Amino acid sequence: MGSVDIPREQWATRIGFIFAAVGSAVGLGNIWRFPFQVGQEGGAAFLLVYLLFIILIGFPAMLVEFVVGRYTERNPVGALKEVGSGAWAYIGWIFVATGFVILSYYSVVAGWTIRYTLLGLQDGYLADAAEAEGQFVELASGLDAILFHALFMAVVITIVAYGIQRGIELAVKVMVPAIIVITVGMAAYAFTLDGASEAYAYYLSPEFSVIAAEWTSILPAAAGQAFFTLSLGMGVMITYASYLGEDRNLAEDGAIVIGFDTAIAFITGLIVFPILFTAGVDPADPGAGAIFVSLAAAFGDLTLGWLIGTIFFGTVAIAALSSAISLMEVVVSYIIDERGVDRSRAAIGIGSGMFLLGIPSAYDLVLLDLFDLFADQILLVLGGLLLTVLVGWLSSDLAVRELERGIGDLGSIGTAWIWAVRVPVVLALLAALYLGVLEYIEFLQEGFLPWLDEQ
Numbered sequence: 001m002g003s004v005d006i007p008r009e010q011w012a013t014r015i016g017f018i019f020a021a022v023g024s025a026v027g028l029g030n031i032w033r034f035p036f037q038v039g040q041e042g043g044a045a046f047l048l049v050y051l052l053f054i055i056l057i058g059f060p061a062m063l064v065e066f067v068v069g070r071y072t073e074r075n076p077v078g079a080l081k082e083v084g085s086g087a088w089a090y091i092g093w094i095f096v097a098t099g100f101v102i103l104s105y106y107s108v109v110a111g112w113t114i115r116y117t118l119l120g121l122q123d124g125y126l127a128d129a130a131e132a133e134g135q136f137v138e139l140a141s142g143l144d145a146i147l148f149h150a151l152f153m154a155v156v157i158t159i160v161a162y163g164i165q166r167g168i169e170l171a172v173k174v175m176v177p178a179i180i181v182i183t184v185g186m187a188a189y190a191f192t193l194d195g196a197s198e199a200y201a202y203y204l205s206p207e208f209s210v211i212a213a214e215w216t217s218i219l220p221a222a223a224g225q226a227f228f229t230l231s232l233g234m235g236v237m238i239t240y241a242s243y244l245g246e247d248r249n250l251a252e253d254g255a256i257v258i259g260f261d262t263a264i265a266f267i268t269g270l271i272v273f274p275i276l277f278t279a280g281v282d283p284a285d286p287g288a289g290a291i292f293v294s295l296a297a298a299f300g301d302l303t304l305g306w307l308i309g310t311i312f313f314g315t316v317a318i319a320a321l322s323s324a325i326s327l328m329e330v331v332v333s334y335i336i337d338e339r340g341v342d343r344s345r346a347a348i349g350i351g352s353g354m355f356l357l358g359i360p361s362a363y364d365l366v367l368l369d370l371f372d373l374f375a376d377q378i379l380l381v382l383g384g385l386l387l388t389v390l391v392g393w394l395s396s397d398l399a400v401r402e403l404e405r406g407i408g409d410l411g412s413i414g415t416a417w418i419w420a421v422r423v424p425v426v427l428a429l430l431a432a433l434y435l436g437v438l439e440y441i442e443f444l445q446e447g448f449l450p451w452l453d454e455q
């Protein structure tokens, strides 16, 4: 069919692009995944390594995606055909496939956050941990989960169908400031709780002996989290930067996006840990069910907990929405650019497909893990790895020239950036991929196959 001739869409304002990128970055990764990773990986020690990796790995990798997007002004598939030759041209396909799979179950989890927002307004949260867990198991899978998954996906489709300026840009200009104001307000509230000082000590004073003893698990976990939370490795930042159309200082934009994302993750810790400590929950315990079980039970315990909980889960739902639209936009931009389909039809078609693919994840938690671990720890890391090898080792001149557009001559800073991409970023992703594959095999043997036998 070929490309269409209508001019490509662009962001209306600089702040629109920045908010869209912040909205994508700030999501379940910050509010749900980050605190439980801190809890599992040793508290403040993990936080320290994570912050280091955001700067050392996340920042250079984000600039890679920005330059590829702005240089090509295409969707990830088209962009990679332009930047890479031969087999490299297919990296874009990995991105589109990853986006498709991730949003299918991300929408299921986002559906839970809507369900839990309503729960506070209906009967409140259950204070007893075992009961809270039972409630989560009931709500997380089955008809309820499928309904809220459908509702969430319908909202995502609607925003994306309205396009870059009237859909995504307008939505993030409301959502991102709301997320910032509410999280700061909740952290101030959490400061007044009894468990606050104990929580701060745990969260903020690193024990270096923990890093020394556990670095084999802390380092890959921190690298993976840095990539996931910044929405890297699946073409989101390529897609968003492709709508820039003007020469701006991409390094500055990237630093702002990273600053906001990191601040929100950090502040979430200042909310979650005081609440957990006040309710007497060991932060190492909760695991992936953290916010829906332990935190929900803590809300059940607190005075006015139903209100605090409703605000908290509502904010998580908004954060998930602003990330989900970026995931859908990756796939939709491909359909529009390369297939000439109009935007609304593309959004409805893709969204329906993602909804169907998400049904197994809403049916059983084991299937959600099956999709999540594969997309998150293998596909996403693989796409990121191939892209950084391509840009860092094979197309570095082009990349530096593109970064200099809007900044001016970078001199040795450009070289330093390329070497950061070539070595630390590539090594971190290689290690993460290796561990991700091992973990997936373990999950298949110990989680999925036994589950399949039972069916």
Ligand code: PHE
Pocket: 024, 025, 026, 027, 028, 029, 030, 228, 229, 230, 231, 232, 234, 236, 323, 324, 326, 327
């Ligand atoms: N960055 C998002 C979060 O932290 C997740 C995400 C990953 C979104 C990849 C888009 C692409 O929740």
